[in-house]
Amino acid sequence: MANKRIGPAKPPLHVRNAKIEEVMTGATVYNVPFPKDLGTLKDMSPIIIRHPSSVEYLHSYGQDSPFFAGIANGKLLGTRCGRCRYTYATPRLHCASCGGETDWTELPREGRVHTFTTCYYGSEEFLKDTPFHLILVEFDGVDTLLLTRLVGVDGPEEIRIGMKVKAKFRRNSQLKPTDVYFVPS
Amino acid sequence: MRPVYMVSGGVSKFAKARPDATFQKMVKEAFDYALGDVPRLKPDMIDGSVGSYFSDHFTRQLMAGIMAADYLGLCPKPNKRIEGGGATGGLCFQSAWESVASGRMDCCVAFGFETMSRVQTWKGNEFIAHASDMNFDYPVGGFYSGYYAMMVNRHIHEFGTTVEQMAMVSVKNHRNACFNPYAQKQKRLTVREVRNSDMVAYPLTLLDICVMSDGAAVCILADEKTANRLTDKPVRITGVGTGTDMMRMADRPHGKVILAPNEKESDYRNVKYPGVHSFRAGRSAGLQAYRMAGIKDPLKEIDFIELHDAYTSSEIQTYEDLALCRYGEGGKFVEQGHPFMPRIDYGLKLKNKGTIPVNPSGGLIACGHPVGATGLMQAVFAFWQIQGSIRKHFGSGELQLKKANRGLIHSHAGTGTYVTVSILEKGW
Numbered sequence: 156m157a158n159k160r161i162g163p164a165k166p167p168l169h170v171r172n173a174k175i176e177e178v179m180t181g182a183t184v185y186n187v188p189f190p191k192d193l194g195t196l197k198d199m200s201p202i203i204i205r206h207p208s209s210v211e212y213l214h215s216y217g218q219d220s221p222f223f224a225g226i227a228n229g230k231l232l233g234t235r236c237g238r239c240r241y242t243y244a245t246p247r248l249h250c251a252s253c254g255g256e257t258d259w260t261e262l263p264r265e266g267r268v269h270t271f272t273t274c275y276y277g278s279e280e281f282l283k284d285t286p287f288h289l290i291l292v293e294f295d296g297v298d299t300l301l302l303t304r305l306v307g308v309d310g311p312e313e314i315r316i317g318m319k320v321k322a323k324f325r326r327n328s329q330l331k332p333t334d335v336y337f338v339p340s
Numbered sequence: 341m342r343p344v345y346m347v348s349g350g351v352s353k354f355a356k357a358r359p360d361a362t363f364q365k366m367v368k369e370a371f372d373y374a375l376g377d378v379p380r381l382k383p384d385m386i387d388g389s390v391g392s393y394f395s396d397h398f399t400r401q402l403m404a405g406i407m408a409a410d411y412l413g414l415c416p417k418p419n420k421r422i423e424g425g426g427a428t429g430g431l432c433f434q435s436a437w438e439s440v441a442s443g444r445m446d447c448c449v450a451f452g453f454e455t456m457s458r459v460q461t462w463k464g465n466e467f468i469a470h471a472s473d474m475n476f477d478y479p480v481g482g483f484y485s486g487y488y489a490m491m492v493n494r495h496i497h498e499f500g501t502t503v504e505q506m507a508m509v510s511v512k513n514h515r516n517a518c519f520n521p522y523a524q525k526q527k528r529l530t531v532r533e534v535r536n537s538d539m540v541a542y543p544l545t546l547l548d549i550c551v552m553s554d555g556a557a558v559c560i561l562a563d564e565k566t567a568n569r570l571t572d573k574p575v576r577i578t579g580v581g582t583g584t585d586m587m588r589m590a591d592r593p594h595g596k597v598i599l600a601p602n603e604k605e606s607d608y609r610n611v612k613y614p615g616v617h618s619f620r621a622g623r624s625a626g627l628q629a630y631r632m633a634g635i636k637d638p639l640k641e642i643d644f645i646e647l648h649d650a651y652t653s654s655e656i657q658t659y660e661d662l663a664l665c666r667y668g669e670g671g672k673f674v675e676q677g678h679p680f681m682p683r684i685d686y687g688l689k690l691k692n693k694g695t696i697p698v699n700p701s702g703g704l705i706a707c708g709h710p711v712g713a714t715g716l717m718q719a720v721f722a723f724w725q726i727q728g729s730i731r732k733h734f735g736s737g738e739l740q741l742k743k744a745n746r747g748l749i750h751s752h753a754g755t756g757t758y759v760t761v762s763i764l765e766k767g768w
Contacts, residue, residue: 168533179460201359206400219475245476245590270497270616272489273542274481278466281481289486291590291616300590300616302480311542316497331479 179205218248221259226335227328233262233297244294244301262301265321265340266292269300273311286310292320292337307338344440345567345574345767347447347560348381349720350374354524354555354708357457363393363404364411366556367451370713371412374449374558378570385566387445388418392432392452393712394425397467399455408451418445425471426650428452429557429715430751430760434580436561437762446566450719453556454710464552471754473588485549485651487589487755489541492653495617496543501656501671503543507534508674508688509652510547510705515686517702519738522717524553524708530687534652548652553708557716559723567767573727576767578746579635581628582760583621585614589755592616598623600663601636607666619654619756622661629748629761630663639664639696642763643744644725645679646718648752649703655679658750662761664696684738700725700739715751715760722747722764 165171187202216223225232234246238255250257269291277285288305306323308314321340328334350373352358352366361369375381389412391405401407405421418439422432429452436450456464469482477487495501511531517523534547567574586592594612598620599605614620626638635641645662649655656670665673673679677690679698701707701721704714724733725744731737745766752759 167536168529169537172537177460203359208400214474216475243591245588247591251586251591270490270494272486272493274483274486274489274540275538275542276465276540277462277481277483277486278469279460279462280466281483282462284481287481289481289490291490298594299592302477302588302590304480316493332476333480 219246222246223330223332223334226324226332227330229324231262231264231322231335232259234258235260242297243299244292244297245299262297263294265319266294266301266337268305268314268316268318268320269293270316271305271311271314273314288314290314290320290337304333304336305338306336341441342443343564344437344577345562345564346577346719346723346764347562347567347570347574348374348378349560349723350377350558351522351713351717351720352556353522354553354710356524356551356553358455358554359457363399363453363455363556364408366554367408367453367558368411370556370558371449371451374560378560380570381447381560383413386414386417386447386449388439389414389449389451390420390422390432390435390439392422392428392450392716393454394423394428395454395467395711397470398458398464400458408453412449412451414449424758425753426648426711427715427751427753427758427760428712429717430749430762431582431715431758432712433559433715433719433749433762434582434760436559437577437580440561440563447560447562450559450561450716451556452712452714452716454712455554456552456710457554461552477588483541485541485544488651488653489544491589491616491657491755492543492651494615495653495657498611498617499668499671503535504531505671505675506543506548506652506656507531509649509655510534511686511688512674512680513649513699513703513705514547515684516681516700516739517706519734519736520702520707521734523702523706524551525706527706528687544651544653550650550704550709553710555708555710555713555717557713557720559716559719572768574767575723575726576765577762578765579629579631579633579763580760581625581632582758583624583628584758585619585621585756587754587757589616592620597667598627600627600638601630602663603666611667613667617657618667619657619661619752619759621756621759622658622750622752622761625750625759625761626662629763633763633765635763638662638748641746642696642748643746644697644700644722644741645748645750646699646701646722647703647748647750648714649699649705650709650752652705654752655698655703658752659698662748662750681739697741700741715749718749718751719762719764722749726764726766
């Protein structure tokens with residue numbers, strides 16, 4: 156029986172590209188080598204130092220504040236233009252269609268998924284939450300959408316555009332837009 | 341307004357990290373390259389400059405624009421910083437155009453850079469996500485790949501676009517970059533490899549998304565008299581357009597399509613526009629530029645395009661915004677082969693290969709996206725393409741198109757919040 160020689164299969168790309176995540180920890184160095192001949196200085200490796208930075212802001216929600224007061228109290232608020240009746244799911248105090256001032260109005264608790272994604276990576280602040288599901292919700296009688304998280308599904312295969320979702324609220328408000336989130340209804 | 345020409349350009353090698361150089365030095369590399377290409381240009385002929393970088397967070401240096409201008413020896417001439425998210429470079433290019441078109445300057449240098457390697461990718465994604473509404477969008481899970489994933493999922497729902505069509509964009513751009521020595525990533529990929537790479541935000545994989553980069557680019561613009569003194573092959577900027585849209589994509593209207601000259605209302609009976617599936621700013625910028633350049637049928641009248649492919653999905657969406665095909669047909673447009681290079685082998689069966697090559701350079705997906713430099717990099721690659729000098733600058737002529745008399749460059753910010761389109765044409 157002829158032995159057909161089979162070489163080792165080339166590993167797939169994601170395996171070949173596998174790597175250890177670089178971290179920013181490392182040794183602290185107080186001295187660096189220095190040459191006698193200044194002419195060689197242009198060949199030296201760059202010196203890289205750590206530079207931590209942290210800032211505390213006082214972030215005012217300004218005219219959007221009633222939305223946050225609303226979700227802290229289990230109410231989902233949008234705004235409606237007094238002049239042209241355009242209705243915003245993500246509130247704004249002034250209408251982008253006609254420039255008129257809007258009034259606060261309660262949104263329906265139930266809506267539909269307009270679009271969605273599942274994030275497996277993210278910004279540093281939200282890495283701990285991954286994977287998480289983002290959706291834009293559409294509501295009957297409302298002209299614009301609301302960005303929010305969908306909770307209670309395991310993966311994107313469980314989310315459909317058009318599926319019904321309903322609002323839920325954190326019991327302990329964080330005064331963040333994530334005080335409201337949606338679940339399949 | 342008077343005619344404006346591009347007379348030279350330069351690009352630093354885009355890399356994941358350039359710890360060997362500060363931003364000033366990277367700009368200087370691109371600037372010296374551009375000067376070297378027009379030896380008749382003496383420093384005293386330069387009237388001023390505009391500089392672009394996107395993020396103060398990445399740079400960790402305010403007034404970095406003037407620091408680069410000072411390193412180039414351009415003080416005490418006029419300078420200002422231009423910023424507009426991902427479209428920063430395109431806006432900078434147009435600002436230099438305005439400086440010359442208005443008569444304020446006869447010769448203006450546009451330079452741009454970004455230093456994105458100073459933080460880890462996750463922190464970088466956080467910085468970028470700060471370019472979304474800090475009251476309502478960022479705190480929900482601010483991540484641009486997530487935003488674009490939501491946009492393309494709606495595009496898929498509306499029009500039947502497929503993830504394989506998106507992957508074909510990645511195959512094309514990575515492959516083109518194999519012949520571009522400035523590119524950060526040069527890869528021969530298959531559709532399956534693109535789909536099997538890590539899922540970042542469903543349905544976008546790691547290979548559907550551009551990478552962060554350190555780099556700089558420079559364009560030198562001049563009026564007709566100066567341009568003709570400097571070069572035998574000036575490239576004329578015949579059209580500019582800038583479009584905008586609301587920062588929060590949740591706020592975008594669901595109305596009627598803004599029609600291109602080659603479209604009619606009956607083409608779009610069931611399309612609610614732009615919704616979150618299309619970029620109204622891109623359409624608006626494109627139509628302004630077409631009007632100024634006298635373009636009626638872009639697919640026939642433009643020879644090639646360098647567009648802002650931060651995502652494979654946004655390249656497909658942009659075919660439609662630029663009216664290369666109808667809204668909804670972008671997926672089929674790439675599947676049929678139209679935006680591929682005519683003579684490069686991609687390992688794909690393509691019916692109509694090379695109708696209008698898109699991102700011959702490799703685009704952002706393969707070249708990298710050092711934000712403030714990107715829009716200017718596109719201008720430099722388009723300029724070389726039109727001059728017929730790709731072989732000289734790339735060291736090989738694989739990416740040189742036979743017919744490259746008129747090109748389009750497209751720079752894009754936010755979720756389609758600022759978009760610039762400029763038309764460049766053979767000017768000799």
